[in-house]
Each structure stands twice: as C-alpha cells, then as structure tokens.
Amino acid sequence: MSDVRLDDITKTYQDTVALKSVSFEIRDGEFFVLLGPTGAGKTTTLRLIAGLERQDTGNITFDNHIVNDYQPADRDVAFVFQQYSLYPSMSVYDNLAFPLRSPLRRVPEPQIRQLVTETAEKLRITHLLDRKTAKLSGGEMQRVSIGRAIVRQPRIFLMDEPLSNLDAKLREALRVELKHLQSTQRSTTLFVTHDQIEALTMADRIAVLDRGHILQIGTPTEIYDHPATTMVAQLVGTPRINLVPAHHHEGGLKVENADLVLPLDGMRTPENVLVGIRPEDIRLGSSGAYTGTVVLTEPLGVETIVHVRCGEQVLLSVVAGAVPYQIDSSMHFDVVRERLHYFSQDGQRLNRTGAY
Amino acid sequence: MANIELRQVSKKFGESYAVKPLDLHIKDGEFVVLLGPSGCGKTTTLRMISGLEAVTEGQIIFNGQDVTWRHPSERNIAFVFQFFALYSHLTARENVAFPLQAEGIGREEVKRRVAQVSEMLKIQHLLDKRPGSLSGGDQQRVALARALVRQPAAFLMDEPLGALDAEFRETMRAEIKRLHIDQKATTVYVTHDQIEAMAMSDRIVVMSRAEVQQAATPTDIYHNPANIFVASFIGSPGMNLIPGRYADGSVHVDGGSFTVNDGWRAALAKGLDADGSVIVGFRPEAVEVLAEGAVRGEIYAADMHGSYSMLHIELKRDQIVHIRADRGPHYRIGETLAFSIRPHMVRFFHPKTEKALNPENMA
Numbered sequence: 229m230s231d232v233r234l235d236d237i238t239k240t241y242q243d244t245v246a247l248k249s250v251s252f253e254i255r256d257g258e259f260f261v262l263l264g265p266t267g268a269g270k271t272t273t274l275r276l277i278a279g280l281e282r283q284d285t286g287n288i289t290f291d292n293h294i295v296n297d298y299q300p301a302d303r304d305v306a307f308v309f310q311q312y313s314l315y316p317s318m319s320v321y322d323n324l325a326f327p328l329r330s331p332l333r334r335v336p337e338p339q340i341r342q343l344v345t346e347t348a349e350k351l352r353i354t355h356l357l358d359r360k361t362a363k364l365s366g367g368e369m370q371r372v373s374i375g376r377a378i379v380r381q382p383r384i385f386l387m388d389e390p391l392s393n394l395d396a397k398l399r400e401a402l403r404v405e406l407k408h409l410q411s412t413q414r415s416t417t418l419f420v421t422h423d424q425i426e427a428l429t430m431a432d433r434i435a436v437l438d439r440g441h442i443l444q445i446g447t448p449t450e451i452y453d454h455p456a457t458t459m460v461a462q463l464v465g466t467p468r469i470n471l472v473p474a475h476h477h478e479g480g481l482k483v484e485n486a487d488l489v490l491p492l493d494g495m496r497t498p499e500n501v502l503v504g505i506r507p508e509d510i511r512l513g514s515s516g517a518y519t520g521t522v523v524l525t526e527p528l529g530v531e532t533i534v535h536v537r538c539g540e541q542v543l544l545s546v547v548a549g550a551v552p553y554q555i556d557s558s559m560h561f562d563v564v565r566e567r568l569h570y571f572s573q574d575g576q577r578l579n580r581t582g583a584y
Numbered sequence: 585m586a587n588i589e590l591r592q593v594s595k596k597f598g599e600s601y602a603v604k605p606l607d608l609h610i611k612d613g614e615f616v617v618l619l620g621p622s623g624c625g626k627t628t629t630l631r632m633i634s635g636l637e638a639v640t641e642g643q644i645i646f647n648g649q650d651v652t653w654r655h656p657s658e659r660n661i662a663f664v665f666q667f668f669a670l671y672s673h674l675t676a677r678e679n680v681a682f683p684l685q686a687e688g689i690g691r692e693e694v695k696r697r698v699a700q701v702s703e704m705l706k707i708q709h710l711l712d713k714r715p716g717s718l719s720g721g722d723q724q725r726v727a728l729a730r731a732l733v734r735q736p737a738a739f740l741m742d743e744p745l746g747a748l749d750a751e752f753r754e755t756m757r758a759e760i761k762r763l764h765i766d767q768k769a770t771t772v773y774v775t776h777d778q779i780e781a782m783a784m785s786d787r788i789v790v791m792s793r794a795e796v797q798q799a800a801t802p803t804d805i806y807h808n809p810a811n812i813f814v815a816s817f818i819g820s821p822g823m824n825l826i827p828g829r830y831a832d833g834s835v836h837v838d839g840g841s842f843t844v845n846d847g848w849r850a851a852l853a854k855g856l857d858a859d860g861s862v863i864v865g866f867r868p869e870a871v872e873v874l875a876e877g878a879v880r881g882e883i884y885a886a887d888m889h890g891s892y893s894m895l896h897i898e899l900k901r902d903q904i905v906h907i908r909a910d911r912g913p914h915y916r917i918g919e920t921l922a923f924s925i926r927p928h929m930v931r932f933f934h935p936k937t938e939k940a941l942n943p944e945n946m947a
Contacts, residue, residue: 412917
C-alpha cells in the first residue's frame, strides 16, 4: 500500500472552480473519508487521484513520486463505485478473478485461485463463488464488488459512496464489515460520502469538503468535538447541533430573543457570536439554571428528542429512553458548559481546540 | 374530523394478496403510521382508504358510514404525496388557494384561510413565487399547505418526506407532528422509515408480506415487538436476535449463559418446544459492559457515533451482536469483552413461530 498526497490541487471546469487549493495526505494503511454535500468536489478529487482527470495546478504524489503524468492504468488504484459493476453472466469466482486475469497483470491461475479464495473468505462470500452475480441480492453484489477491488493489492482503494444505494439495514451491516476488514488489513483507502454516520463510524480521519474547499481535517472525535466551522458542526451529529446567535451581556452570552444567558468562561470573543450546543449537552431535569417549554417530543425508542422552546428559540435535547414530559409543560435544563462551541458570525470556531 | 374503520379489508391482484384481510380502527384525531418495507401492502392500504384503489373484499367506514364504494372526492380527505404535485404555472399562493376555489368558497374566506395556513407553515414570504423557483423543502411546505387549507376529515400521506434530504426531513418531521398536535386531524401516514414512524405517530401499524405484524404505540413496538420481523425492523441497528437454549431457569447462548426471573421461567417452560430452543432478543442499549458479564465475545469492530460508541461483538463466527457503549475508552479489535443483558430488557421468541413469548406477572 501507499501513502498518497495532494498538494495545493486546483481544478476548474470552464467557469466553475471544483477544487481550490486542496491539500491532504492519506497515510499508508489509513481509512480516509472525504465528507461533504453534493457538489463539494468529492468525486472530482477521486477522479484526479485515479488519473481519470488532470488537475490544473498542484501535485499528486504516491510514496514521494509525483504521478501527475501517469496514466490511470499505471497508477495502480482500485475503484469501488456506488453501482456494482459486475458481469452478470459470470460466476462470482470469475468476477473476482477478472482483475487478476487482465493481460497487464498475467497472474498465473493457481495464484488467482488462492487470492480469490482468500478474498472470498475475508468477505464471507465463499458459499457464493459458483453463483451467477445476477442471482445475488443487493448486499451480496456489493460484497462481491468490494471483493473484486481488494482481490489485488493496489496502492489505494478509491470508494465512491459504495453503500448509498443499499437499504438502511444492509448499509449498517456492510459498514461493520468494511470497518472490520480495514482494521485487520490496513489498506490505504479513500472513501467518499455525504453520509456523516458513515464518516464518523468508519474513518481514521475525515476531511470535510465544501464547495471545493477543505474546511477541516481530523479524527472523527476531533471533527465532532471541535468542529472548525458552523458548517462542519451542522454536518455531523443527529439531531443537528443547536446553533443560536448571542451577544455579550454581564460577563456571559445572552441568546437573542430568549431568556437565556450562557457562560463565557472568561473567553474573549467578538460582541456577537453564534453558540453551538449539541443536543446531548442539554440536560433536562427538575432542577437546572434555565427554563423552557416542551413543544414536542419524538420518541425513537433508544432515546427521545425533546424540543424545548425558550423565548423565540427552540432547542433540541436528546434524552435516553422514553420521557414522561407533557407537551406545553415547563421544563428546567442545564447545558454542559465545557462542551459549548463558540463561533464568529461568519462561522469560524473561536474556542481553542482544548481537550475534553 | 373522522374515525376510520377497516373491516376485513383485502386487496388481490390476480391470485395474490397485496393486502390480506385486515381490521383496523383509526380513532378521531389519531396519527397512525403504516410502516413496512416496500411491497408490504402499506401504500395499497392507504389507497383503499382514499378510494383511489377499490377493495377486493371488506368494508371501509368513515364516522359510521360505509364509504367502501364512494369516489375519493366524496370522502372528504386530503392526500399528500412524496412528490409535490404543484401547478408550475401558478404562484405558491394560487396553488394553496386552488382546492378552496375549486369548492366554490368565497374570495374573502379563501384569503383568510390561505393566510392562516401560510402563517402556520411559515411560507408567507414564498407566496408570490412559482414552484420552479423554490427549494425542494419549500415546495413540500407549499404542498402541505395546499392539503391543510381544506380542513378535510382526514389526511392521508404517502411518504411525504421521502424525497427530501436528511436535514430537511428531520425539520419537516417535527413540523408535521407539531401541526398534528395543534390540529388533531385524523392522519394516516405511510413510510418505510422506522425512525419517522417512531418519532411521529400515536400508533404504528407494522406491515410485512401483505399482513399486519403488530399495531401498537411506538414505545410498545420498540420494547415489546410481537415477533422477530418487528424486532429486527425497528431500531437502528435492530434488536439483537441470537439462538439459544433454555433449561432449568438458565438460557445458554454462544458466549455464555444467564438466569432468568420467575416470570420468564414459567413462560419459557410453557411456550417452548421440548428441546428448549429459543431466540434471545435484546436491544443494543439493553447491555452493560462488565468484566464479570455473563456473555463474552470478541470485539469485531467498534465505531464512534458522535455521542456514543457502537461495539460489534462476535459471539461466534457470523454471529455478531451490537452493543451501545460509552464513547470513552478505546476498544481494541480482537479483544474479548464481557457484558450482561439487563434482566428487564431481555425478550424471547419461539424459533419456529417467530412470535414473542410473554412473561407472566410482569408489569
């Protein structure tokens, strides 16, 4: 496997800037996730690394070799797409063997047999090897297409939303499989997704991309606990982070249109800020410094989302299990002050990236 | 408003049932969700209630009146679809006013009702725009306003949030629920999304293979699923279901065994076949990670979900259970981990009938 580096990459299509000065490094053996909404530039990044497109400026480096001028075939990357591109008339075995039988590789048959068997074992599809792929379920097909990518040892796996066409239960199951595979194989992988849960649960590190710019690179914990911008804060976590405008008031931060003064803990901030509070950091109870009105509860079984109105602001709180709260009843709550996020009005994080 | 009764309603396409004979009583003001995977019969059921689909057998009763063979327009219902069917050449205001004008309601009354519903859905600022210039979410708000403006006897909604992105879906989910709390209009809502069903409904009707699997409150569906299908369909991930064997007050599974309380002993002794085979069910949060825990397995994968971690524990090959745990510690792949299932949160199912067993003398 390889270490892959992008240095100051810019890519423009006619008048649109798809990527602007993008730099990051995927370390050898790392599972690296590019997370962002549609149009962020995720797929463009993949295509540049694969050599399917050429950047305008900047370098792409594999193990300290600049590969800008390498053809896709010479870059030795393996792609897994959203749509499983399997050959329906071939057996699962032949589909897995296909990349190894390529005239460029000329792997001898006994070795192919060994590699296919090992791969099938890893993905637990041994019992499917003789089947035609047309007869497989969606999840089985996706396993086979992952198998086809990992049967050889490319420098890097490039995965373009491989799970997004599957139903929720299957997606969960495959996520666990991929995660397990990664932790035992340590293959260098670039995984592209718009799904924050996929990013948080699978990544060693995440790069959050928005409109061609990288907003933040960090471990899932860093991204969740110390989002660099309001956009990152809102992109990860369900329900979404509460984000309220506030201004300085007697040593604290008074939330606009609400009877709510949040602690500032001696931090220096501009006069007007945005405060982020994760729903699990709003603790409801019979005591608590603040008061609000319950406007809605959404019982999800494992937890309940409680919507609490405070003046003109509605804050979401997450509580474990079921709750007995009546709609329109009043409610006390506290916030976990060391977990508050402060942002400038243009969305930049103001807290230092301390540990908590 | 309406209460809606389905009496032995069924639908056949050719020889196969799309909906097997079904009884359901939707109370006035109730929010009922029909939930199930695609092809389970939920949409066909909704379409029969609306009159868009004729029943094969059975009766549909609205407020005591048999409407089985009444035309949809005579049922006083409003339909909200997944795809906002707005008129593109009309402004949002004209779209919302349209159903009232079609009923011949006077100009002043139309104006008043449009203003009222627009305020409720916060679309006042959009009223002069045409649908083409609105975002998907705003279009769905306008479509909802057009349904609500009529004050019909019942709302029938077919995956109205299905086409929206995740972020907006959560917002609309809360808005529709809050609207229902304020208006108390009888609502039948179809979705395949179990989170939506849990969050919004007074009662969930879980369907699969043309049949009702269970009809109960969200809490009951979640904690006391009637069968294996419901147990695994509800929750993300669904309930852990592992094969085990019951003998003399203890349940043995791969990875360990644990004793059950008296209420369960009687039920298991009576409800299981002689060999004691049983399916043990427990939700990911029903577990405590403890060094002296009764069940052990190897950590297969561990992942961070923001405010908590999910551990995937392999009890034996291809038998993985999911456990919700604190985010704190670092969990190493391959390490052995022991856990206990909280006694009041364990469930049992018969392996052949796949039905839940009910403990005796349990609250």
